[in-house]
Amino acid sequence: MRVLMIAPPGAGKGTQGALIAAHFGIPHIATGELLRDHVARRTDLGLAVQEYLDRGELVPDQVVLDMVREALVAAKAAGGGYVLDGIPRNMQQARAAYQIARELGMIADVALHLDADDAEVIRRLLARAALEHRSDDTAEVIAQRLVLYHQLTAPIIGWYRDRGILVSVDAMRPAQEVGRDILTALEEMWPLLDHGPEPRGRPVDLTTLGEAFGATEPGRASG
Ligand code: ADP
Numbered sequence: 001m002r003v004l005m006i007a008p009p010g011a012g013k014g015t016q017g018a019l020i021a022a023h024f025g026i027p028h029i030a031t032g033e034l035l036r037d038h039v040a041r042r043t044d045l046g047l048a049v050q051e052y053l054d055r056g057e058l059v060p061d062q063v064v065l066d067m068v069r070e071a072l073v074a075a076k077a078a079g080g081g082y083v084l085d086g087i088p089r090n091m092q093q094a095r096a097a098y099q100i101a102r103e104l105g106m107i108a109d110v111a112l113h114l115d116a117d118d119a120e121v122i123r124r125l126l127a128r129a130a131l132e133h134r135s136d137d138t139a140e141v142i143a144q145r146l147v148l149y150h151q152l153t154a155p156i157i158g159w160y161r162d163r164g165i166l167v168s169v170d171a172m173r174p175a176q177e178v179g180r181d182i183l184t185a186l187e188e189m190w191p192l193l194d195h196g197p198e199p200r201g202r203p204v205d206l207t208t209l210g211e212a213f214g215a216t217e218p219g220r221a222s223g
Helices: 013-024 031-041 044-055 061-077 091-103 118-131 139-163 175-192
Strands: 002-006 028-030 082-085 110-115 166-170
Touching: 002 013, 002 139, 013 028, 013 082, 013 110, 013 175, 028 031, 028 061, 031 044, 031 061, 031 082, 044 061, 044 139, 061 082, 061 091, 091 139, 110 139, 110 175, 118 139, 139 166, 166 175
Parallel strands: 002 082, 002 110, 028 082, 110 166
Antiparallel strands: none
């Protein structure tokens, strides 16, 4: 199963990405997590991108694309499935990610859109800010991330719709319900896919998904 996720910040990409990964036994490649890990380890890349993250700006495309290529090569060795979380964020990234995936013989089967409105994601992100200390979960930076989402990321959704791989899910509901719908939709698509060697999904415990943001373990609540 090869899935990429498009969603505004706070819609639940991190939580649902982890669920999909566990269900299908595939790697969860989260660009925001990878970048924050570099920042925490104070690598050269981390020092170079920290300001972008703190301001809620997109880091340069090439930085993310290089990271994703490396992660996809590893995913290929691990069986070929993946769930991409955090990329693409603009049309250039969508085209470049498609080229990389095509080169590797790993084009996405599904573009999963988690649909949630601004008021709800702002509420969730501010709730998360009280529990975690992500430098970009302040009212001002959240507003900036949402502006970029609407301006650059949301327009890509139509591209996936035209390619016939878009699955849109109402992400305004509790995480468990959203997760159940996603797994049902992906399972229904399974017979239609030219799937690789990874095994069909296995049951996962949906009760581990919290009722809302902040109710799950912090690491799972991002994005
Ligand atoms: P969210 O979706 O809640 O903003 P992420 O963890 O996906 O959280 O991303 C956090 C930050 O990491 C973004 O605001 C941006 O600075 C950077 N980032 C993540 N993915 C990308 C990407 N594909 N292109 C550019 N910047 C990215």
